[in-house]
Amino acid sequence: MKICVLPGDGIGPEITAEALRVLRALDLSFETEEAPVGGAGYRASGHPLPEATLKLAQQSDAILFGAVGDFSLDTLPRELRPEQAILGLRKAFNLFANFRPALVYPELVHASTLRPEVVAGLDILIIRELTGDIYFGQPRGIRTLENGVREGFDTMRYSEPEIQRVAHVAFQAARKRNKRLCSVDKANVLDTMQLWREVVIAVGAEYPDVELSHIYVDNAAMQLLKNPKQFDVMVTGNMFGDILSDEASMLTGSIGLLPSASLNENNFGLYEPIHGSAPDIAGKGVANPLATILSAAMMLRFSFGLNDAALRIESAVKKVLAQGYRTADIAEPGLSTVGTREMSDAVVAAL
Ligand SMILES: NC(=O)c1ccc[n+]([C@@H]2O[C@H](COP(=O)([O-])OP(=O)(O)OC[C@H]3O[C@@H](n4cnc5c(N)ncnc54)[C@H](O)[C@@H]3O)[C@@H](O)[C@H]2O)c1
Ligand SMILES: CC(C)[C@H](C(=O)O)[C@@H](O)C(=O)O
Numbered sequence: 001m002k003i004c005v006l007p008g009d010g011i012g013p014e015i016t017a018e019a020l021r022v023l024r025a026l027d028l029s030f031e032t033e034e035a036p037v038g039g040a041g042y043r044a045s046g047h048p049l050p051e052a053t054l055k056l057a058q059q060s061d062a063i064l065f066g067a068v069g070d071f072s073l074d075t076l077p078r079e080l081r082p083e084q085a086i087l088g089l090r091k092a093f094n095l096f097a098n099f100r101p102a103l104v105y106p107e108l109v110h111a112s113t114l115r116p117e118v119v120a121g122l123d124i125l126i127i128r129e130l131t132g133d134i135y136f137g138q139p140r141g142i143r144t145l146e147n148g149v150r151e152g153f154d155t156m157r158y159s160e161p162e163i164q165r166v167a168h169v170a171f172q173a174a175r176k177r178n179k180r181l182c183s184v185d186k187a188n189v190l191d192t193m194q195l196w197r198e199v200v201i202a203v204g205a206e207y208p209d210v211e212l213s214h215i216y217v218d219n220a221a222m223q224l225l226k227n228p229k230q231f232d233v234m235v236t237g238n239m240f241g242d243i244l245s246d247e248a249s250m251l252t253g254s255i256g257l258l259p260s261a262s263l264n265e266n267n268f269g270l271y272e273p274i275h276g277s278a279p280d281i282a283g284k285g286v287a288n289p290l291a292t293i294l295s296a297a298m299m300l301r302f303s304f305g306l307n308d309a310a311l312r313i314e315s316a317v318k319k320v321l322a323q324g325y326r327t328a329d330i331a332e333p334g335l336s337t338v339g340t341r342e343m344s345d346a347v348v349a350a351l
């Protein structure tokens with residue numbers, strides 16, 4: 001097993017180092033190699049996704065990714081900004097299926113901003129399409145019109161096969177869970193989303209055992225706060241999935257808890273927390289490492305078929321939460337907190 005480790009920027013290096021420590025505590029045999037990406041890639045070799053980094057990823061069996069983003073590089077042209085690294089990797093490996101599970105741990109019910117009875121026992125899975133939509137649609141740009149007015153424009157687009165393949169992934173995931181799938185779109189306004197709904201319904205004919213429902217994204221955002229337990233598996237496009245998964249993270253208590261897996265048709269995967277480089281807390285040793293540790297567990301499960309090892313990590317995380325370890329983002333007011341390192345130490349000890 002060769003794991004390509006891409007720490008990135010901000011808290012990225014802090015949290016990937018801890019996830020690696022947890023992986024090493026499992027006594028598995030794997031090889032890791034690290035490379036710069038994002039702002040670190042730009043500083044090292046003038047590009048957010050340096051050629052050598054991409055090559056290393058191509059020669060590996062899976063990618064463990066921290067986060068990219070560096071506000072001091074925001075004035076660079078888009079192609080050179082740190083975020084292009086993660087977008088470039090998703091595109092280069094065709095990682096169209098993004099799994100973003102959101103679980104409410106019993107011990108963290110009170111860390112949620114919602115009432116305990118609204119979130120207790122919540123277990124939802126957002127499947128976000130990751131290589132299409134307004135993120136990649138052409139044409140795009142900033143242009144000056146004849147009257148001298150500048151305008152920015154992006155194109156939302158999805159082809160039928162792109163919708164079909166993510167719909168299949170979502171129906172299959174729903175089949176393994178509670179056989180309920182909710183497709184989130186904006187079919188009332190956008191042609192792209194009208195096609196989305198039509199195609200999801202057509203694919204659904206192959207999964208008569210899965211109950212399919214549809215919801216507009218604005219209502220979905222509201223329902224996630226009103227009654228999130230009505231959902232089980234949700235499938236949606238790239239942009240809506242980005243926003244709804246950040247929202248869903250707060251049902252669980254913190255964005256520092258949510259892992260993700262981004263997979264292609266051959267089950268090659270990139271694993272990363274859903275959060276970003278968190279420049280406001282970078283270098284302070286206070287970031288919650290659990291999202292990255294849980295992403296490593298997803299890597300063991302999806303890329304290496306090591307379900308037992310993945311479960312061991314997930315149980316260790318549950319145990320440390322039950323033992324009362326809290327980073328600042330999930331702490332209740334007035335109670336003591338631990339830093340990034342101590343939280344990971346506790347996970348390693350629990351293992
Ligand atoms: N996949 C990625 O690499 C990725 C994802 C999202 C954002 N970004 C980038 O990250 C940079 C910062 O973006 P942002 O501030 O909008 O979002 P962010 O997710 O980095 O941070 C949002 C808030 O959540 C907090 N937070 C995030 N992760 C945390 C953790 N593990 N523990 C505790 N608190 C945590 C941060 O301190 C901040 O207050 C930007 O450059 C953005 O483009 C990258
Ligand atoms: C950094 C950015 C490109 C990325 C996205 O929008 O997909 C991030 O927000 C995420 O959720 O992984």
Ligand SMILES: [Mg+2]
Nearest residue numbers: 242243246274
């Ligand atoms: Mg996001």
